[in-house]
Amino acid sequence: MIRDIFLMSLDALRSHKIRTLLTLVGVIIGIGSVIIVTTAGSSVRLFIEEQWNIFDPTAMVIGIGTASDPPQINFREMGFTDHDIEEIKKLPDVKEVAPIGLLPLKGIKLKEGFLKWQSKAGGNMYATTPDLLDIMGLKIEEGRTFQNKKNEVVISKSMTQLFGKDKQLKVGDTIYIQRIDGKLIKSTIVGILKEGESTNALSQLTAISMAGPVDPYYSSYFGSNVGGIFRHITAYGILYAEATDKAHVNDAKNEILSYLNSKSDAINYKNKNSDFVVITQQYIISKVDQIMSVMSMLITSIAMVSLVVGGIGIANIMFATVTERTREIGTMMAIGAKRRDILSLFLYQSSMIGLLGGILGCIIGASGGAFIIQILNQYLKELGGTFSSGNIPLIYSTQWFLIAVFFGIVIGIAAGVLPARKAAKMDPVTALRYE
Amino acid sequence: MLYIGELIKMPSEYIIETRSVTKTYKMGKQEFRALNGVSLSVKKGDFLAIMGPSGSGKSTLMNLLGCLDRPTSGEILLAGDRTSDMNDNELAEVRSKKIGFIFQTFNLVPTLNALRNVALPMVFGGISKTDREKKAYDLLKKVGIENWATHLPSELSGGQQQRVAIARALSNDPLIILADEPTGNLDRKTGEQVMDLLSSITKDGKTILLVTHDHSLKKYTNRVVNMLDGRISGKA
Numbered sequence: 001m002i003r004d005i006f007l008m009s010l011d012a013l014r015s016h017k018i019r020t021l022l023t024l025v026g027v028i029i030g031i032g033s034v035i036i037v038t039t040a041g042s043s044v045r046l047f048i049e050e051q052w053n054i055f056d057p058t059a060m061v062i063g064i065g066t067a068s069d070p071p072q073i074n075f076r077e078m079g080f081t082d083h084d085i086e087e088i089k090k091l092p093d094v095k096e097v098a099p100i101g102l103l104p105l106k107g108i109k110l111k112e113g114f115l116k117w118q119s120k121a122g123g124n125m126y127a128t129t130p131d132l133l134d135i136m137g138l139k140i141e142e143g144r145t146f147q148n149k150k151n152e153v154v155i156s157k158s159m160t161q162l163f164g165k166d167k168q169l170k171v172g173d174t175i176y177i178q179r180i181d182g183k184l185i186k187s188t189i190v191g192i193l194k195e196g197e198s199t200n201a202l203s204q205l206t207a208i209s210m211a212g213p214v215d216p217y218y219s220s221y222f223g224s225n226v227g228g229i230f231r232h233i234t235a236y237g238i239l240y241a242e243a244t245d246k247a248h249v250n251d252a253k254n255e256i257l258s259y260l261n262s263k264s265d266a267i268n269y270k271n272k273n274s275d276f277v278v279i280t281q282q283y284i285i286s287k288v289d290q291i292m293s294v295m296s297m298l299i300t301s302i303a304m305v306s307l308v309v310g311g312i313g314i315a316n317i318m319f320a321t322v323t324e325r326t327r328e329i330g331t332m333m334a335i336g337a338k339r340r341d342i343l344s345l346f347l348y349q350s351s352m353i354g355l356l357g358g359i360l361g362c363i364i365g366a367s368g369g370a371f372i373i374q375i376l377n378q379y380l381k382e383l384g385g386t387f388s389s390g391n392i393p394l395i396y397s398t399q400w401f402l403i404a405v406f407f408g409i410v411i412g413i414a415a416g417v418l419p420a421r422k423a424a425k426m427d428p429v430t431a432l433r434y435e
Numbered sequence: 436m437l438y439i440g441e442l443i444k445m446p447s448e449y450i451i452e453t454r455s456v457t458k459t460y461k462m463g464k465q466e467f468r469a470l471n472g473v474s475l476s477v478k479k480g481d482f483l484a485i486m487g488p489s490g491s492g493k494s495t496l497m498n499l500l501g502c503l504d505r506p507t508s509g510e511i512l513l514a515g516d517r518t519s520d521m522n523d524n525e526l527a528e529v530r531s532k533k534i535g536f537i538f539q540t541f542n543l544v545p546t547l548n549a550l551r552n553v554a555l556p557m558v559f560g561g562i563s564k565t566d567r568e569k570k571a572y573d574l575l576k577k578v579g580i581e582n583w584a585t586h587l588p589s590e591l592s593g594g595q596q597q598r599v600a601i602a603r604a605l606s607n608d609p610l611i612i613l614a615d616e617p618t619g620n621l622d623r624k625t626g627e628q629v630m631d632l633l634s635s636i637t638k639d640g641k642t643i644l645l646v647t648h649d650h651s652l653k654k655y656t657n658r659v660v661n662m663l664d665g666r667i668s669g670k671a
Contacts, residue, residue, distance in 0.1 A: 004558045011546040331542040334503060336531025336559040336607065338524055428503040432538070 005341060009348035012321070020353065023317045026310025027357025027411065028364055031404045033303040035365020038400040040372050041296045047392040048288060057246050058095070059135055060280040062088075062239040062256060064266070067275035070287060075102055077274060078235040079266035087259060088241065093252035095244045096135055099236040101127035101218035104180040110163065111176070125153070125177070125210040127218030133193075135240045138208065143171035143191035146212050153177070153212040154191035177210075179221060187212065235269060241278075253278045307407070310357065311415040318350050318419035329423050330431025339424040346420035347413060354412020358405035365404070370394055449512075450610055450642050451477035451500060456509035456519075457665075458495050469495040470506070471665035477644070479610075482637045484645045484653055487662035494615065496662070497646050501534055501613045502526040514610055531560050535604030537633075539616035541596040543588040549575060549599045550584040556607045567606070574602035578632060594625035601632060605641075612636070612643045618652065630655045 013020045062080070063073030080099065088097045103125045126132070130145045133154075146152035153175075160169045169175070171189055178184045193208065219234050243252035260266055260276040270276075322329070329342055337345075373394050380392070458470040470492045477483055485493045498504045499511060502518050503526075511519040518529055535556075536542075543552045550571050557567035575581040578598040580591075588596055597617060604612050614633065618626030634655045637643055645656060653659055661668050 001558060001561050004564070008544075008547070008558075015546045327540075327542060328544055331536075331538070331544070332555070332559070333527065334501065334530060334536045334542075335556040335603065336527060338527040338559070341559055429498045432503070432542070 001341075002344070005345050006348050009345055009352060012325075012349055013352055016321075019317060020356075023313055023353055024357045024360060026306065026313040027354060027408055028310075028361045030303050030307030030310050031358050031361025031408055032365040032368060033306065034300060034404055034407075035362055035400060036368040036372060037296045037299040037303065038397050039366065039369025039395070040376075041292060042397045043369070043373050043392050043395045044292060044376070045289070046395050048285060050393075057281050058243040058249055058252075059137075060241050060243070060249065060253060060256075060278050062097075062241055062260075063237060063277050063279075064270045064274045065277045067277050071275075071277040071279055073238065073277050073279070074274065075237050077270060078237050079269040080236045080239050081233055081265040081269075084260070084264050084266055085239065087264070088239070088256055091252065091255040091259060093244050093248040093255055094241055096131050096242040098129045098132035098135055098240045099127075099214065100132065100238040100240060101214055101221070101234075101236050102238070103127050103218055103221065106178040106180050106182065108162065108178070109176045110167070110174075125212060125217070126208055127214045127221075128211055129214065132211065132240055135242045136208070139194040140191040141194040143189070145191055147190075148213045149215045150213065151185060151187045151216060152190040153187050153210055154193055155189055156193045156209045159209050160192060177217075179217075181221065183220070185217060233265075233269075235266075249280050249282060253280060307411055311411040314350050314353050314412060314415035315419060317353075318346060318416050319422070321349070322346060322419045322423045325423075326426065326431050326434040329426055330428050330434065333426070333428040334432060342426075343420045343424040346423050347416045350416025350420070351409050351412035354408040354410070354415070355405065356408075357412070358408020361408065362401050362404055366396060366401075369396070448478055449476040450479045450481075450514055451475065451644075452512040453496075453500070454510050456496075456499060456506045456511060458492075458499065458504070459507045469665055470499070472509070473665070473667055474509075475660065475667060477642060479642055480637060480640050481658055482634060482643045482645070482656045484647060484656040484659045485662060486648060486650070486653075486659055488648065491662040492665040493646050493662045495665075497613055497615055497644065500611070500644065501536060502529045527559075531556065531607060533610045535607065535609035535612040537597070537600050537604050537612065537614040537617045539619040541588070541593070541600045541620070543596055543599055543603075545588055548585050548587055549580065549591065549595075552588065552599055553602045553606050556603060560607050571602070571606060574605055575599070577605075578602045592625075593621050594628060597621060597625075597629050598632065601629070601636075605636065610642060612641055613646075614643060615646045616649075617645070618647075618649065 061073065063075070064077040064079050065071065065073040082099075085097050085099055088094055105125060129148065132138075133140070133145055140154065141157070143154070146154055155169065162169060169189055171192060173189045175187055175189065176184055177187050214234070241252065241256065243249045256278055257276055266276070332342060332345075333339075373392050377392050453473055453475045456470055456473045457468065460467045460469055473492070473496060475496075485496065487493045495504075499506050499519075500513075502513070502521070505521075505526075506519050509519065510517060513529060513533060516529065518526065521529065530536075543549075544555065547555065550568065553571035553574055554567040557570065562570075572581060572584060575584050578601055580595050580598050580602075583591060583595060583599075588599070591599065597620075601617075604614075612633075617633070618629055621629060630652060633643055633645070645652065
């Protein structure tokens, strides 16, 4: 008998297709957006976890700035000296340290002389040690890395196009680099970096286009001087460091901070109000995760509102249906339907709307999720850099589909309770007389 | 005072017995007495017409006999069962097992075809699908519209719809069939066919109560009860 009453409620839905469809929309939007959010969430999370596995989780950036949350590094505040780098290297949980000397350029040209600058933008180059490429996980695709105290640079793949496609830069080419202070340095390109192969989330902050040794590019540069013109001490704004292993990242961070805050040169050179800041990869990834969960919470709460509105829609249409079918209800009671038969007839009907809304919402959510992942992947490609090599996988979280369908039914039942009770409580005599 | 019949179920020749039944409706602060002491006995196999002008209480009596409502006072016995003080579920059970309804406006479920409309009381009666579909088809055959079994009510004429309704009223093998103005929405010729069908049913031993104010229908019945102002007037 339950099966028959169930089938009858299906008939009622089928006989009002448009009404049923319109009622479904609210539930579909609600359930669909939950599925989209959870699909995007689980896919991106897996992507980040995968990247995290490729990433060298031991890397960190050391700078001067504000130790707030999130911490801020002021790239222009110089303070770390070569002596500091030596001392940090000696710390027990630190494996490697490399400086980054930020070198603003006036331009780059192919020939010496009073020619017009041929490069479009000066940009920056990094003066550093070959260790930096290791810490950042950058690989040389062609040629070799630069050597200290030589006029050698490595450039990124995109830099080879600096002078256009027909004048592509190659290993062994000579270029003239002019610093912002006017000094012209004749340099040889010794290596080309492999594109998008960095395993370091931090390198997203400082994408390398050109790098060379500290000496000669940075050591005689006025921007590197701290403590007044007579001291002439070369100092850096940023250091890259690597911990000995994943488990000691925080130890290394604490050792570095305690050294910097006690015996370092940098403590004398930095502004009194500035702090030393160490940002680990773990921190960056936890931030990404945090942003994602805030986003998904936001969208989920919007979806909840839409589900509630959908539920109200169901309740509304069910009340209308009950009123419209008053005489039918009276008839059914006359021919032997008990109150609970009438109750279940309408409860089935509303829960079927919920179930259908849940299923359709899952289908629409699944395709919407796939669409969003596709857009994200396209965006990653256009963004370039570290993430462009990866592809966000499409991961559906099965439990959310089940939860969504279950939720659809629950909303259907909840919305149907009052109208169904109204129907079941009708007086058969009055109901039969209803016009 | 207790009646003997309440202590021991005495086999009675009457299928319906009412004793001093009253029904009072409250309309705001005003009380309206629709039935004012109705005592009526109906024998098995009777084709009884209840006649009277509108407001005479005939529909109220019909609702009480049909177990759609309970009297304010007095008692009603249907085949020996006291229905006058049953609860909602017990009344539904009696309607499901012992009573068949035929309405002026047919009252078929618009989303179900003729066959499933006829089978509907058996759904609530808990009869298996194959049994009830076979029985529903036989009943459609009996009322002569088995060829319309798969049609929806909206695809049937008034006379055909009323035949479906009669088949539906028979589907639970009721003791009593209550017909409220069954020809009221039909033309004269179709109405006569429907009445012929009903009188043939009484020959199977069913008891039919017909509520009408159409005097031309008297000829189909074997007994007439006239009602006026909530009472039975004339011979009862």
